[in-house]
Amino acid sequence: MDGLFVPLADAVGASVDQVKLISCLLIAYPLGSVFIRIPSSHPALKHLFSVAITLLFFFPVLKLxxxxxxxxxxxxxxxxxxxYYQGPMMPWVVFAVVMGHLTVNHVIRVIYQFSYETFEVTGPQMVLTMKLTTFAWNVHDGQRPAADLDKWQMAKRVTKFPTLLEFLGYSFYFPGMLVGPYLDYSDYMNLINxxxxxTLAVKGKSGRNIPAGRKRVAYRKMVTGLLYLGxxxxxxxxxxYSISLTPWFAEQSLLYRIAIYQICGVFERMKYYAIWTLTEGASIKTGLGFTGLSPSGKTLWKGAANVDVLAIEFPSNFKVLLDAWNMKTNVWLRECVYKRVTPKGKKPGFRSSMITFTTSAFWHGIASGYYLAFLTGGFITTIGRLARANIRPLVLEAPGTQPSLAKRAYDVVGTIITTLLLNYAASPFMLLSxxxxxTTWARLGFYGHVIIGAAMAFFYAGGAKFCRSMHSKQQQAKMTRSPSSVGTPVNEKQFMVPPSFDQIVPPRAQLG
Known part of the structure; x- marks a missing residue:
């Protein structure tokens, strides 16, 4: 089938593998309409159809x-x-098996020096790793007392073990097989049934319980994804980001280099916006992602989203940015790593955050750039949490009132700093070596490390204590000016005290 793709690849200046991938995502749209037309009274046909389309993608098209x-x-x-393995360590055993298999293929990719333009097994295997490890935890949660589970675990737990055909249909669900988004088993079975x-008793034009508006939303996503791709x-x-390695870049002034790098970051992210938006639309065509009705009665399809572009390009803080980027992966990391490595009865802290960032880097591959990016991201998350807990309360107004000038300035500065740190931390993720x-960080004046270091120094040198003191004075002043108003005394627990230095940089013995 390469004869169908080579002329198009030559015309747009892309690799044949890239054209094949985009073609599979586009082909999934009409196939999604076929999938949803299979009645829920024949679930086996839906499972078989999904597996058959995945085989079509892997064999004659991608040749994998x-x-x-x-x-x-x-x-x-x-x-x-x-x-058959019912022990408490079962989810971790599954995690080790599938993540270990993925890592072997990451090593093979490095040995054979595959370029990012080459589409091979690690792409879909990363999606599958999320699905399989999540399923293992869902089965484990299904065997635990309900009192020990949180809301997400209760909703997603598996109490009735699937047949092999159901599990194959889930594992090889075709719209999200190649690049995601991943979905958990309960969502898949809700889609099938x-x-x-x-439950919502929403009738479509066909008289079946399929909400209207699905095609409109899906094809809008397709057009948007193609615009990002263009x-x-x-x-x-x-x-x-590789522009930083050119002699031309090194000759520019530092401020100009930093400004140019922010523009480069936008274009680097466009390819991710494109594929995630395209696959979101294809998933919606199958019926996945329905989240109810708007106040005006229109159907909402936000459940298959994997990216919120505006929240990424104009983030108010780093947490908002991370929550908007690769959202399904964030859910997986939060539910299958972040919460699971936290001891029972304790709140997740810096240790949980760093284990989660390390897992994310490990999942992406073995290139050193991944670990530099996610290690830096761990420190950025920490200073962001400290800023929200200690500085933000100083500029917040009472609920229901207009934001003050100080709050608006805080938001603007937060957006600028977050964007700067995003492009700084993300550069190793793309450059890899x-x-x-x-070399890139040096040519950018290590500005990201300067920001991180200055923030850490501020909070460790008494900044957190100073902020608590200032907030206490603010509350006392409000109560003095308006005795009849309901004053809120400062609550020490709402402020985040910086962890000890050993918690952030473990002793050498702990680093192995």
Whole structure:
């Protein structure tokens, strides 16, 4: 089938693999309409259809024959481990098996020096790793007392073990098979059985419990995704993070280099916006992602979203940015790593955050750039949490009142700093090598490390205590000016006290 893709690849200046990937995402749209037309009274047909389309993608189109059987091996191993191994360590055993398999393929990718333009098994395997490890935890939660589970765990737990066909249909759900978004088993079965539609009793034009508006939203996503793709094709070849390695970049002034790098970051992200928006639309065509009705009665389809572009390009803080980027992966990391490594009865802290960031880097691959990016992200998250807990209360107004000038200035400064730190921390993620990453950081004046270091120094040198004192004085002044008003005395617990230095930089013995 390469004869169908080579002329198009030559015309747009892309690799054949990239054209094949986008073609599969677009083909999923009409196939999604076929999928949803299969009635819920025949769930086996829906499972078989999904598996058949995935085989179509992997065999004649992408030619990943061995890759598919590798994925099938992980699927079968997970199925039988979760079915017959009932111990408390079962989810971690599954995690080790599927993540270890993924890491082997990451190593192979590095050995053979595959470029990012080459589409091979690690892409879909990363999505599958999230699905399989989440399923293992869902099965584990289904065996625990309800009193020990939180809201998410209660909603997603598996109490009735699936048949092999159901599990294969879940594992190889075709719209999200190649690049995501991943979905958990309960959402997949709700899609197959149309449970959400039946609960809301929303009738479509066909008389079935399928809400109207699905096609309109899906094709709007398709057009938006293609626009992002076009922007990347036009500008991404020139304005990307690797520009920092050129002699021209080194000759510019520091401020100009920093400004140019922010523009490059926008174009670097366009390719991710494109594929995630395209696959979101394809998922919506199958009925996935329905989240109810708006006040005006229009159907809402936000459940399959994997990215919020405006929140990323104009973030109020780093937490908002992370929550808006690769959202389904964030859910996986939060529910299957962040919460699970936190001791029972304790709140997640810096240790949980750093384990989660390390897991994310490990999941992405073995390149040193991933670890530089996520390690830096861990420190950025910490200073962001400290700022929100200690500085933000000083500029907040009473609920229901207009934001003050100080609050608006805080938001603007927060957006600027967050964007600067995003493009600084993300550069190693794209450049991958240790040398290229540090060359880039040096040519940017290490401004990200300067911001992080200055923030840490401020909070450790008494800044957190100073903020608490200032907030206490503010509350006392409000109560003095208006005795009849309801004053809120300062609550020490609402402020985050910086962790000890050993918690942030563990002793050498703990680093192994």
């Amino acid at each position: 024959y061995a890759g598919f059987f590798q994925l099938l091996g992980s699927v079968l191993a997970t199925y039988y481990l979760t079915r 149309e449970t959400v539609f039946k 922007a990347f094709i036009v500008g991404g070849g020139t304005w990307n 240790f040398t290229d990453s540090f």
